[in-house]
Amino acid sequence: MKTDFLIIGSGAAGLNFALHAAKYGQVLLITKKKLKDSASWHAQGGIAAVLDPKDSLQNHINDTLKAGHYKNKKSAVEKLIKGAPKAIAHLESLGVKFDTTPRKEGCHSHRRIRSVADHTGKTVIQALIKAASKEPNIKILENTRALKLLKSKGKIIGITTTGEQKIYAKAVILATGGIGQKFPKTTNPKTSTGDGIDLAQEAGAKLMDMDCVQFHPTVLSSPDKPPFMISESLRGEGAKIVDENGKRFINELEPRDIICEAMNKKIAQGHSIYLDITHKNPDWIRKQFPYIEKTLKKHGFDLTTNRIPIAPAAHYLCGGIATDLSGRTSLPGLYAYGEVARTGAHGHNRLASNSLLECLVFTMDVPKELQ
Ligand SMILES: Cc1cc2nc3c(=O)[nH]c(=O)nc-3n(C[C@H](O)[C@H](O)[C@H](O)COP(=O)(O)OP(=O)(O)OC[C@H]3O[C@@H](n4cnc5c(N)ncnc54)[C@H](O)[C@@H]3O)c2cc1C
Incomplete structure (x- = not known):
């Protein structure tokens, strides 16, 4: 099989990247269980975004840095927080109806969590799945697990999957989520087994802050x-x-x-x-x-x-595969988004409700070389 964008994972990061990448080429999204099987589906609280004129982007930036013990990469924090209002508008355009009163969570100096009761993740994923299923450039394969990254002359060119199938792509996108299942007690669903980290490490990609769980x-x-x-x-x-x-x-x-x-x-x-x-x-x-x-x-x-x-x-891996602000990893041809990526936005401790936000904001702009 051949495609332009091969996305691994059907959480908020994988699905949202698929929607944006479909403007530029053929997308194949694979996921190891059913489409809805992801940590994103289980997210309860919500998505942090400054929408109240009494609050400010700078307040949200300060709170993110404080929670992260000032170990965050400042440019990543700015991208995350400044992109939040647009991410919320994008979800609303897909039909997500957020509650009218924003919520408050730990270390947030203002009420700024956009929620849908206590099942925000499920509502967001349902909207993303609905939009992806209408997009002719997106093809989806369930029950297909990525087992190995294929490399040629230092560049990632595809993967092998269950059934010894080989899939080649111009860009391979890891959106495989976290590593919770590597611990005896975790909030994470069964799918969060750290596959993306293992695949990237085996291929020689740079990881960072892996101790920041x-x-x-x-x-x-x-x-x-x-x-x-x-x-x-x-x-x-x-x-x-x-x-x-x-x-x-x-x-x-x-x-x-x-x-x-x-x-x-x-x-x-x-x-x-x-x-x-x-x-x-x-x-x-x-x-x-x-x-x-x-x-x-x-x-x-x-x-x-x-x-x-x-x-x-x-609960959450703050570190992961080191990426730049556009999701590029240290290996050409390989990109990472969402919890598997270490953008630097969270520092050593993530601020509540900044994770779904990262999945959405960092996947909004497809890297220039792939457009
Ligand atoms: C219970 C719970 C509540 C949470 N509440 C919130 C909240 O309110 N707000 C917030 O911001 N964050 C919250 N989080 C964190 C947030 O949900 C996650 O960090 C985020 O959803 C990760 O999204 P993702 O797209 O990166 O990964 P995921 O949503 O985990 O998706 C990963 C996908 O990759 C697939 N996959 C994995 N390995 C392979 C493979 N080898 N081959 C093929 N497919 C593969 C999985 O099946 C899955 O579909 C919560 C997390 C949990 C567990």
Whole structure:
């Protein structure tokens, strides 16, 4: 098989790049399970974007740098934040209807998280899939896994897939997501096995900041229950993190790494940790967080009346395949977008709701040499 753009992965990064690349040539998008199987589908909280005149792009930039411990690449942060309003407008043009009141999350100095209740990722992916399926230049292959990158004279020219099939392309795009499944406890779905990192490393591409793995603090922790993530937007709306005596020990709106550190200290001392939003009106909770409320109920916990046992779990790879601001890796012919890429935007600790944003903003402009 031959194509112009070979995209590996059907999360927000892969699908959005496909839509933009289709203007310039034939696109083949492969994905190892079904189209909807991705971390993007599971994103709850939302997408950070400055749309309120009382907020400013500079505030969002400052918050991103603060969360990242000032280890971010400034040009990548600027691209990310300045591209946010356009990314939201793009999704709206595809039919996504965001809630009218933006949410607040940890380390954000303003309410600027655009959400669709607590199932933002699902709504965004459904809209991207619908748009991609209407585009005649995009062909999709499900249940097809990339196994190896093909290289000739130092350039990536294609891949081999399951079934020993070879696919050649002018550009190979890795949009394979994160590495959560390499850890014993993770918020990530089964597809997040770090394939893109393995493929790139084997081919000799440069990786960066691979030690910068973000743990999410509010993940269900109970024997025989899955590590179900409970969105940071609950804390933005007043949920407290408490010990078994109901005592708070950390400001819940600190960046994630700071909260995890405080929780780990407590756990090491033998304490149990809980997330508690029971002071809020039950109807309000059910309306704001319908998916989380229903899922917890399925696991035997009532969010409206119970405090929920939680512990940190592996969540997000801030490092990855080193790219420039256009997604070029260190190997000609190979590009990377989304969580698998290390653009430098997140520094050593990603700001909440900046990840879907990165998937969307960095895939909006197809690199010049591919246009
Ligand atoms: C539970 C949860 C909640 C989250 N909430 C938010 C949020 O509210 N806001 C936010 O900004 N971020 C959130 N995140 C993080 C964000 O969802 C991810 O970082 C982002 O969706 C990654 O998108 P992606 O396109 O890079 O990868 P993914 O969405 O993971 O897509 C990767 C794709 O690649 C495919 N793939 C992998 N390997 C191969 C292979 N070898 N061959 C073929 N296909 C392959 C996978 O099947 C999948 O389709 C959340 C993450 C989780 C897990």
